[in-house]
Amino acid sequence: MNTQTLMIQGTTSDAGKSMLVTALCRWLSRRGVRVAPFKPQNMALNSVVSVNGGEIGRAQAVQAFAAGVAPHTDMNPVLLKPNTDKSAQVIIHGHAISNMSAHGFHNYKAIAMGAVLESHARLTAQYDQVIVEGAGSPAEINLRSNDIANMGFAEAVDCPVILIADIDRGGVFAHLVGTLMLLSESEQARIKGFVINRFRGDIALLKPGLDWLEEYTGKPVLGVLPYLQGLHLEAEDALPHTSDFIVPTEHAYLDVIVPAYPRISNHTDFDPLRIHPQVNLQFIGPGDTIPPADLIILPGSKSVRADLDWLRKQGWELAIRRHLRYGGKLIGICGGFQMLGKLIHDPVGLEGNAGSTQGLAFFDMQTTLQPDKLLRNVQGTLVCKGASITGYEIHCGVTTFQKKYKPAVYFAQGIDGAMSDDDLIMGSYLHGLFESADACAALLAWAGLDDSSQSPNYHAVCNAAINRLADSVDQYLDTNRLSQLLNLSSLSA
Template sequence: MNKTLMVQGTSSDAGKSLLVAGICRVLARKGFKIAPFKPQNMALNSAVTQDGGEIGRAQAIQALAAGVKTQVDFNPILLKPSSDTGAQVIIHGKAVSDMQATKYHDYKKVAMNAVIESFERLNDSFDCIIVEGAGSPAEINLREGDIANMGFAEKVDCPVVLVADIDRGGVFAQIVGTLELLSESERNRIVGFVINKFRGDIKLLESGLTWLENKTNKPVLGVLPFIKGLEIAAEDAIETQQVITDEKVTIVIPVFPRISNHTDFDSLRLHPQINLIYANPNKALPSADLIILPGSKNVRADLEHLRKMQWDKQIDKHLRYGGKLFAICGGYQMLGHLIKDPNGYEYTPGQSHGLGYLPIETELKQDKVLINTEYRLNLAGRSTQVKGYEIHCGVSQITDESLVKQTLLDNANGLNKSDGFVSLDNQVAGCYLHGIFDNPEAVNILANWLNADLCKTEDYVKQQLSALDKLADACEAHIDFNPIYKHLNIK
């Protein structure tokens, strides 16, 4: 009996991740135990699972929507690009190798075995599995050995819903063109369409929907409207939209070529009194109260980029004029004196001199730290408990304790453990903890460090749950779920 439904898209960013999250939320609210699943994901934004592995952030959000704990089986294959042609290959939550694209293409048979192992475990433990495809199933150059779209659907014999984004234009060409490039068995597998991000009067679209159904002999299951203000963590594209009602603090984040886990800053971006600016390459850093160096998948290469953009000189000037500098993970490593990678785990073997603002040295190791943890944040004479996660292969050691003011994070779970430092002049701070600003009190403490007072906002996880409910409400209102229930064999 089938209990799996796959969502594929006519292109990247068509709405696959959100539609899977919406379906998971709808079914979870009806009391079903739902597993989100993405056979293969390529993303620099990842999350640490409850069972100590690493998966794509979209699957972590989908697990939140489903109300289940994260696990590595939700995303058995994760590819984290380290260059334009190479990526770190993560299988069942653990990094196994760095591969060039051509080598990975030959590795797909091994990867498919890992995918099926995870799928079968989920199939034994959950009422339903909602699967997300990757990119488009019509990438004919990637069809051989495909494990991310129709190759997987054919292997497990599951039905597919195809989603297309009308906001981009050409939605009917997207759908019909995709069908034309599929084999007959793959076309037969598609049980309906969902059109995403519609704006305007639905009556103006109805004639097109009728034509599409007659042309393809397949139903349009629904037309999701463009949902204004839907703030659900993005996996790849950096979201810059914000609503500032009373600006009190300006924060600038330099965008590295291999920036990772930019969702660390969503809570800052959504704060009505914070102007958060992502500084793109080839542009000077705008004036700000605070500069934050984000995480990076390739720290030494991104440090080279930072210097090429002359951002190091601009950061130095920013500090001379009394500004503050904060850094997380890869950015934290950049704050030190030296980053050593003798075995070339992230980049070509060698070492790079850091920015020199904190007395630390970092060496990249083969084994990656993957933990969910909590600390006590100490900054600006205040403290609060913060939760988050660590994903890094670098180990940082302090070289001179007399050159720091204090540790930034300590007493993890009551243990004698600390992370990060504050500089002696109180202008620079950094740590490894992702998600540190999801706690509203941590945001207020950061603002106090900048000599500002901010209003308290909603906890970030609660905000995400509210957004997921808003998405699920829209799905229930605009999508016919009866065929979905039928294909999942549920009532």
């Protein structure tokens, strides 16, 4: 069996796969092991630009950071970005190849597996260990044919698997046993142990269940990870739950709201605001009352015209205009920036039906969606207080202005975005606006925060969270069994 590769699969989505891969990457890196993360197939609207200029899921970039290596397209060779409930943009080795229906991609999986195995082979040639994250559950019967995301991949490369389940959801033993029973005999043999995630309470009360699970399945429980209160780890795709927010609203000084439209993308842009001690950030979903705020941010979107229609139906256009009349500030990022113009054109139907949609018309500009996607990492200076900023662009829209505006960001060889003449509205294609403490402080001061000096060091917060996860591996998992699975003794010999 391939002990250079270990795969983490989950009984459900959000069971803790991304978290455990991140934890193991840091745990191994601490031990001097050259390790890389890998996710064969990811479906997510949170993405980043890799060091080699391609697009990968944000979770794999976080895992690469945990491993101490630069994110590369080989770490996520297949990325699916849904643009409707039935279709998605398919990205292979970092670059979009086409939009496919769910049925169309199912038929394409045999080809996609070639890309997956190419990337895995390159990683195993460069690193001592590759820690692989599965997708969803390996027991999704309707998706097992030509599977490239879970057991189909594990069987192809002959690697061991750890199965993780979230006890906070309830029914953890049914999840683990049921998943195991729905696998083939060879797949069952591939599972080398279980990890239970997000446990709260007295472990002694869980012990009888753990003993039964080991006896019933013949497989060891490798550990029980506790519920880590206040842990900040960027979400792979789903919006964070309000209960997970770190900021105590009774101490908030600036109210920020973000519409959670159906195809919201890169909502991790707002994670620095979620952890900011002076900010109360709220995602406002369908049917929710739109509360008063100091700052409204229109986020990125994978289907800009459809999400703009959704905004209007939810009453956001009137709410935004009222907000601006009272001196509130507005930021549009990427797709949200495109919405601020007069027209959005999609002549070939890249994100839905071909056609054009009237924008909010806060800027005299038009955007035309084009097949070639712009992917780049950038550094620049915000017009707000001249703060330095580092971020990335991922968009297929080309925006042209019919009027000259002050730009939002200055680059060494160009400009980005726009500021309105009354200084109430800012638009930018740049993701990561708030990640730098200086840039975050400057933007919040512009939005009305009297003292923005408390802007946290976001990267330090993320790094501390990852170290906390690695500490949990040492404290709560059977590291002797893990070392045996990964054949670590041979690395140090």
